Amino acid sequence: MSGKIYVGVDMGGTNIKVGLCDENGQLLQTFEGPTGSDGSEAVLTRIADYVRKIVADSPYEWEQVAGIGAGIAGFMDIPEGFVKLSPNLGWRNVPVKKTLEAKLGKPVSIDNDANVAALGEAWSGAGAGIPNVVCYTLGTGVGGGIIINGKIYQGSTGMAGELGHMSIVPDLEAINCGCGQVGCLETVSSATGIIRMANDAVVRGDKTTLSLIENITAKDVFDAAKSGDEASLRIVNRAAYYLGRSMAVLAVIVNPQRFVIGGGVSKAGDILFDPIREIFKKYTPEAAQEGVDIVPAKLGNDAGIVGAAGLNLR
């Protein structure tokens, strides 16, 4: 097989997923192995082994590897490839790029997990072929990534694309966010936010079928809403409302051609997407809506591997 190949590494606390992509971001092969908890040096040696193994097991030669990328949850110096803190991995001050480059003799890049998932979708997922895309990942929190001209936009200090921490909830209904501020999008539009609103509704005695459920999940809320439970529908609409308003703001700042929404919460489908689109339309100047669409992500859990592989595209 000819052509360059790119290796992506999705570093989770329990397992490490590795994937091979071709020059078009097509995922050719994957491998998954344990992360281990024997310290960063041992984990990085293991990653290097996994990377060599996936290439050895493929129809490609090591020489064809154009670069290796890794998506990591945590705070990092992206240009230096240095992880300052990853609570997930239990790492502090780990020179990932330098260490892996020494072990593998190939260019290594790292970025945070939300940016990497955004790049994956932009490269060969729901944003393929579109230069400017904003991606949301709706999970425990609200992650985000801004892709400009096919590249992750980092901003001055790597804080660009922290969509979950856009403070857009009005004071009257704002609550504290884990980030230390108030009114962040994440407080209402993440799974955690949806569950909180559901528990609040039950506790205050709202008439809702959710009161029959122990340990309410975000999926329970969407299911109840689909069955016509009014309290659940209000919660879903509130989560969608602030997503739509955040996109209306992004439309006149980033002015992307497309918004991509992924993550577990996005699986709710039309009941979430319809009100998002309606609110976006209501609050965005017409000229900034033209040709802009809001679509579900395509790559699912693979977005992280694909995007990590794409970090070394030049």
Add this chain to the structure above:
Amino acid sequence: MSGKIYVGVDMGGTNIKVGLCDENGQLLQTFEGPTGSDGSEAVLTRIADYVRKIVADSPYEWEQVAGIGAGIAGFMDIPEGFVKLSPNLGWRNVPVKKTLEAKLGKPVSIDNDANVAALGEAWSGAGAGIPNVVCYTLGTGVGGGIIINGKIYQGSTGMAGELGHMSIVPDLEAINCGCGQVGCLETVSSATGIIRMANDAVVRGDKTTLSLIENITAKDVFDAAKSGDEASLRIVNRAAYYLGRSMAVLAVIVNPQRFVIGGGVSKAGDILFDPIREIFKKYTPEAAQEGVDIVPAKLGNDAGIVGAAGLNLR
């Protein structure tokens, strides 16, 4: 005199201002002449004459002119240099770039007035030497420009940086904006918005010294606030509040090092800037505040000429 020079044109409905800048964005010389209302062809011929004249009257040679830029209020196709509609100039479908390049034999670029003012401040004004800057122009409306790596960021369809049309006012207090949407920043933080809130206060009988003034201006409101008029102070704080919240959002999207605020309203000084800074601090995650400042513009009315000259920087 050696070195390249750049010519900037600020096209107003009544007068055209032309300026010469050196390679560092220093304004060397200016000239102002009437726009005329004899049609776009005649006006463009006049502009070409003004450009030749300012260079001829300077210690520079025509050969040193590296490019000519023009800032225009209106809708345009920026890459094509084509003005679709400028109500201000009474123009529709005018090929400015093509026409001026034919007349002058030099590269010509155009952009909208708010973007051009932002570029001027970023080049040699309050944002000099800083790669990523967001500039607000608070006048009749709220204009804006986003500078990334020293260049105007346009977005997919030229709608990026329309800061006045970030819809961030909550529904309960939102009003319609001229753009057709609701809750835009411009409805509260422009001179027009401030005057509207002042007139509302007078009409509803609030106890305020503004009730003694005929034709209230934004400056009247700031002056009254400085003198301790509570209704005026509430209005100023409201204008500042939404500016601060819009910057908190931009801090996690664009993640600039600096916000620059210019335009007539910005002359109010600390009474406006202090609450903006306070609100920004309150609603922005700490990591996105680090090293970020909010400062007044420096170039005043010259920002437009300087930024227009800077459009041809490569």
